[in-house]
Amino acid sequence: MEYMTPLIYQKIIKTLSYIYSKSAVDEKIDLFRFKDVLDSYSEGQYESKLWAVKELEKHITEAYNTCLIIGGWYGLFSHILCDRGFEKKVKNIDLDPVCRMIGKKLCLFDNIDFETGDGLNIFTNEKRNRKSKIVVCTACEHIDSEELYFYLNHKNKDMLVCLQSNNYYEVDSHINCHDSLQDFIKSLPLKTILYSGTKRYKDDYDRFMVIGK
Ligand SMILES: C[S@@+](CC[C@H](N)C(=O)[O-])C[C@H]1O[C@@H](n2cnc3c(N)ncnc32)[C@H](O)[C@@H]1O
Numbered sequence: 001m002e003y004m005t006p007l008i009y010q011k012i013i014k015t016l017s018y019i020y021s022k023s024a025v026d027e028k029i030d031l032f033r034f035k036d037v038l039d040s041y042s043e044g045q046y047e048s049k050l051w052a053v054k055e056l057e058k059h060i061t062e063a064y065n066t067c068l069i070i071g072g073w074y075g076l077f078s079h080i081l082c083d084r085g086f087e088k089k090v091k092n093i094d095l096d097p098v099c100r101m102i103g104k105k106l107c108l109f110d111n112i113d114f115e116t117g118d119g120l121n122i123f124t125n126e127k128r129n130r131k132s133k134i135v136v137c138t139a140c141e142h143i144d145s146e147e148l149y150f151y152l153n154h155k156n157k158d159m160l161v162c163l164q165s166n167n168y169y170e171v172d173s174h175i176n177c178h179d180s181l182q183d184f185i186k187s188l189p190l191k192t193i194l195y196s197g198t199k200r201y202k203d204d205y206d207r208f209m210v211i212g213k
Contacts, residue, residue, distance in 0.1 A: 004083045007108055012041060015105045028098060037102060040074045048164065048199065048207050049077045052138060053084055055195050055211055056162045060086070064160065065132045068093060070119025071139030075103040075112060082109040093119040120151040131158030140165040141174040145187050148176065153189040160213060163188065168205035184208040 015037060022029040039045065065088050069077055072092025081090060092103055093115045100114040107114075120143070122128045122135055133156070140148060140163050155161065165184050169177045178184040181198045190212040199207045 004079060004108060008041070008079065008106070011106045011108065012037065015102060018105060019102070029101075033098065033102065037074055037106075041076055044201050045076055046080075047201075048138065049080050051197075051199060051207075052077065052136065052162055052164060052209060053080045055197070055209065056081075056134070056136070056160075057084065057086075059160055059194055059211060060134065063132060064088065064134050066091065067134040067136060068119070068122055068128065070122070070135065070137035071095075071142060072103065072114065072119075073099055073139070074106055075114065077136060077138060078112045079106075079108060082112060087111060089113070091115055093117055093122070095119075120147065123151040123154040129154065129156050129159065131156050134160045134162070136162045138162075138164040140184075141168065141171075141176050143176055145176045149187065149189055157191065158213060160194075160211070161190070162209070162211045164207055164209045166205050166207045178208060181206075181208045181210075185210055188212075 016034055019029055019033045023031055067081060067086065067088065067090045069092045072078060072094050075092050078090045078092055088111065090112045094100065095118060097116040100116050103114040119137065165176060165178055167177050167179055168174055178187065181196055185193065185196060188210060190210065192213040193210060195211040197209050201207060
C-alpha cells in the first residue's frame with residue numbers, strides 16, 4: 001500500500017465529489033454512498049482484506065489466470081491483491097449496479113474490472129467454473145447459507161476459493177453469520193481446507209476465513 005495509499009485517497013476524494021454532484025440529478029445515487037464508500041475503505045475492511053490477500057497468496061500458482069470476487073463492493077480486495085503484485089485479470093462482481101459505476105471511478109489498476117450480476121452464477125457458468133479461477137467472497141454473511149452451499153457444491157474441484165463470514169449478528173443485512181469458525185466451515189461443502197482462521201475486530205465481532213478447494 002506504500003504507493004497506492006496517496007493515490008487511492010485522491011480517488012476517494014474525487015469520487016465523493018462526483019457522488020455529491022451526481023446525487024442532484026440521478027436518483028440512483030444518493031448521499032448514503034458517501035458513508036458506504038468510506039466504510040468500504042475503512043481500517044477494519046483494509047485489515048480483513050489484507051489478511052485474506054496475504055493468506056491467499058500462499059496458494060496462488062501460475063495455474064490460475066483470473067480472480068473473481070463475489071460481492072466485490074467498491075473493489076478494495078482487488079486493489080490490495082494487485083498492489084501486492086497479482087497481474088492476472090481480476091473481476092469484481094456485485095449485484096448492486098452502482099458498485100460498478102463507483103468502483104470504476106476508484107480503480108487504480110488496468111487488470112481490475114467491475115461487473116454487475118449475481119456472483120454465485122460463476123459456479124454454474126461453464127466458462128467460469130474452471131480450475132484456472134480463484135473465487136473470493138468476503139461477504140458470505142450477506143448470502144443465504146443454503147444458497148451459498150448449493151452453488152459452492154457445483155464448483156470445479158480444483159478451483160481455489162477464499163471465503164469470509166463473521167459473528168456480527170447485529171447488522172440486519174447479515175443473514176449468514178456463524179457462532180464459530182468450525183460452524184462456518186461446517187456450512188461449506190469444501191473438500192479440502194488449506195487455511196482457516198479467526199480475527200477479532202475491536203472487541204466487536206470475530207471474522208472467520210476459510211481458503212480451500
Ligand atoms: C456490504 S458489502 C461487503 C461486506 C463485506 N464485509 C466485505 O467486505 O466483503 C456486501 C456486498 O455484497 C453484494 N452481494 C450480496 N450478494 C451477492 C451476490 N450473490 N452476488 C454479488 N454480489 C452480492 C452486495 O450487493 C454488497 O455490495
